[in-house]
Amino acid sequence: MVSIAPSMLGADFGKMREAAELVAPHSSYLHMDVMDGHFVPNLTMGVDLVKALKGIAPLDVHLMVTDPLNFIDDFHDAGAEIISVHVEANNPRDALEKINEKNIKSGIAFNPSTPKDKIIPFLDIADMILVMSVEPGYCGQSFHENAIERVKFFKTKYPEKIVEVDGGVSTVNSAILTKNGADILVAGSAIFKSDDPIKTINIMKQS
Ligand code: DX5
Numbered sequence: 001m002v003s004i005a006p007s008m009l010g011a012d013f014g015k016m017r018e019a020a021e022l023v024a025p026h027s028s029y030l031h032m033d034v035m036d037g038h039f040v041p042n043l044t045m046g047v048d049l050v051k052a053l054k055g056i057a058p059l060d061v062h063l064m065v066t067d068p069l070n071f072i073d074d075f076h077d078a079g080a081e082i083i084s085v086h087v088e089a090n091n092p093r094d095a096l097e098k099i100n101e102k103n104i105k106s107g108i109a110f111n112p113s114t115p116k117d118k119i120i121p122f123l124d125i126a127d128m129i130l131v132m133s134v135e136p137g138y139c140g141q142s143f144h145e146n147a148i149e150r151v152k153f154f155k156t157k158y159p160e161k162i163v164e165v166d167g168g169v170s171t172v173n174s175a176i177l178t179k180n181g182a183d184i185l186v187a188g189s190a191i192f193k194s195d196d197p198i199k200t201i202n203i204m205k206q207s
Pocket residue numbers: 007009010031033062134135136137138139140141166167168169186187188189190
C-alpha cells in the first residue's frame with residue numbers, strides 16, 4: 001500500500017497541532033516544507049515548528065533552501081526521520097552525506113523543470129527520490145504530468161529507492177502515481193481543504 005504524507009503547509013497554521021493529530025493516525029509521515037525566501041520566493045516553517053510536531057508522526061522534512069548543509073543538524077535534532085535536499089541547491093552531495101551520518105533517510109528532490117538525469121549522480125548516496133510535481137514554493141498548484149513518467153523511470157531503474165511525489169497530488173492522480181511505482185504521496189490542499197481529510201487520505205491509500 002502506498003504511504004501518505006500530509007503536507008502541513010496545507011493546514012491552518014493557527015491549529016497546526018490539531019491538524020497533525022487529526023491526520024497522523026492515518027498517515028505514514030507528516031511532510032514539513034521548509035522554505036528560505038531565497039531558493040524559493042516564500043518563507044514557511046523553521047526548526048521550532050518542526051520540533052513542535054515531533055512525536056505525533058514520523059517527520060519528513062523537505063528543505064527548499066539554498067544552503068541545506070547549514071540546516072541538517074538542526075532539523076535532525078528537531079526530530080526529522082527523512083530529510084530531502086534539492087539537486088538545484090548548493091552542495092547537495094555534502095548535505096546528503098551529512099544526512100546519512102545521522103542514520104536517518106536522505107532524499108534528493110528535483111523540480112519539474114529540471115532534467116531528470118541531474119539527480120542520477122546522487123543516487124549512490126540518497127535513499128529517496130523526491131519527484132516534484134509542482135515548481136516548489138506554494139501549496140495548491142496544479143500537478144505537472146511529467147511526474148508520472150519520472151516515477152515510472154526511477155522505480156523501474158532503481159527499484160530499491162523510495163520514490164516520493166510532491167505537489168498537486170490528489171484522489172484524481174493518486175492511482176496512476178501508485179500504479180507507476182510511487183511509494184509515498186505528499187498532499188497538502190487535497191487533504192486539508194477537503195471536507196473529510198481522513199476519507200481523502202484513505203482513498204489515496206487504497207489507490
Ligand atoms: C511545494 C511543497 C509541497 C506542497 C504540497 O513547494 O513542497 O509539499 O505543500 O501542497 P499541494 O499538495 O497543495 O500541492
